[in-house]
Amino acid sequence: MPEIDTCTAGDRLMALVRVRRAAQITLPREIRQAAHLEEGDYLEAQVTEAGILLRPVSIGNRQPTPEQEAEILAVVNEERRAYAAERRR
Incomplete structure (x- = not known):
């Protein structure tokens, strides 16, 4: 080479x-x-x-950026709200 x-x-x-x-x-x-x-x-x-x-x-220790973390938390919170609304029905 x-x-x-x-x-x-x-x-x-x-x-x-x-x-x-x-x-x-x-x-x-x-x-x-x-x-x-x-x-x-x-x-x-x-x-x-x-x-x-x-x-x-670093694949094993990769931390989300603050923007990614906020996006993840928004999705989790939306799913929690949807789940709670479904349980109330």
């Missing part, structure tokens, strides 16, 4: 990577080390106006 050159742009580490068979990419060692990534870690992929953003996530 050919070496992939990395470079810095300001305070950011950058690398040119190639999409391979089955849409696989290899993140260079320097990038993985800088992001504290290990084999088996998960990345969240998001398409932005600037391109593709890869962000490390």
Whole structure:
């Protein structure tokens, strides 16, 4: 496998990577080390106006954002109200 050159742009580490068979990419060692990534870690992929953003996530300990928590609680409260109304009938 050919070496992939990395470079810095300001305070950011950058690398040119190639999409391979089955849409696989290899993140260079320097990038993985800088992001504290290990084999088996998960990345969240998001398409932005600037391109593709890869962000490390922890699947086991993933906490909802305050907005997600509010949405979850709203659904739970609505279900509680519907259940209570059904029981009163």
